[in-house]
Amino acid sequence: MTNQTNTKTESNIGSRILAGFIDYLIIYIFFFAYVYTYGEPDPDGGYSVNGLPALIPILFWGLMTIGLEQLFGATIGNSIVGLKPISINGISKNLSFGQSALRHLFDPIDMFFFGLVGILTIQNSEKNQRVGDIVAKTIVVKIKKEK
Template sequence: MKTLQIKTAQNVNIKFRVANVGMRLLAFTADNVFKFAYLYIVYTVFDFAALEKVFNGDNWTVQAISVLVLIPVTFYSLYTEILLDGQTIGKKLLKIKVINEDGFKPSISDYIMRWFLRIVDFNLFILIAVYIYSVDVPNEDLIIGLLFIFGKLVGLLLIIFTKKNQRFGDIIANTVVIYLKDEVKFSDTILMNLENEYIPTYPNVIQLSDNDVRIIKDTFKSAKKFNDYKTQIKLRSKIQEVTGIVSKHKSDAAFIETVLKDYNFYTQKM
């Protein structure tokens, strides 16, 4: 399986395994099962022929309702990846996730770019077909048929043959899909997911090194799991001693979590 090597701000290398084409194809299939299930339920519940009678033959209104019904399917991968932190339901089931090539959480614009460029990865034939029909090319039906097959395979072929198993949307958005059930888990590194509107509290955290933060995170994770408050107090005291930070939080746990997030914020921006 291909690997992704991420170099942190302090030149520490972290390796992740890249999700292979089989994983991504299964996740894609699972997502489409959910989409078709939604459409089946909606079109079973709603009688669109009856709606035309309700609106006195106003076909435009019925079409508008049809478009609204399709919105959850059209934007499915976009809003699920944003809301589920880089995962659709299918990706969650297959334990794979979208991250930035630098190892951080993709921005909303990255997710939008990935979603928008699906038209190239999976529907390229539509763009070319429109052009062919407009210029009257001989044997256009055969060409369109071949383009349909090729157009649906663009994303799949790119995932197979690119170095980091990236489709076109990934390449442009600077993202990669990783396998989470790995020897080095995302949660075991110093990396943390931050809200897009996150505001840091302690600028002095930049005095810490990646190794310092890794030790702090591992120790804090263990102390929190076993309710070891003495260790949390020692951690808080050591962080304050090294950085000169004065805690603004009432609890040691909240202070340490903020320090970890602030460090990620400042190193991501560097």
């Protein structure tokens, strides 16, 4: 028997799309700047980074998604739009490292076809969860503004 929270959730589709856009805009800007700066020209007219330096963008992605959720409870995008992912396990509302990693490993699936998979999943799941949230047993809630 699992002890899951009954926290009320809302779909917050617009806010969630904006948060994801902000997060991945930062990640893509870093990726392209890094590859253009440190990459070598390839025969197709582009740039590529090979070997150990190719891990830098992956590490940056992990820091921007998983790392920030672990340190501050939300990514930059979620913080800006007033959202926070929490655990539904009922024990602790803070995400474990594994939950955060699972959420973001499913980002490519949730963002497939311009985010259609994530949008449809959020709109049709009981707790307004995207695929990554369902797998990681998390929900996304609005942060209450302090007056």
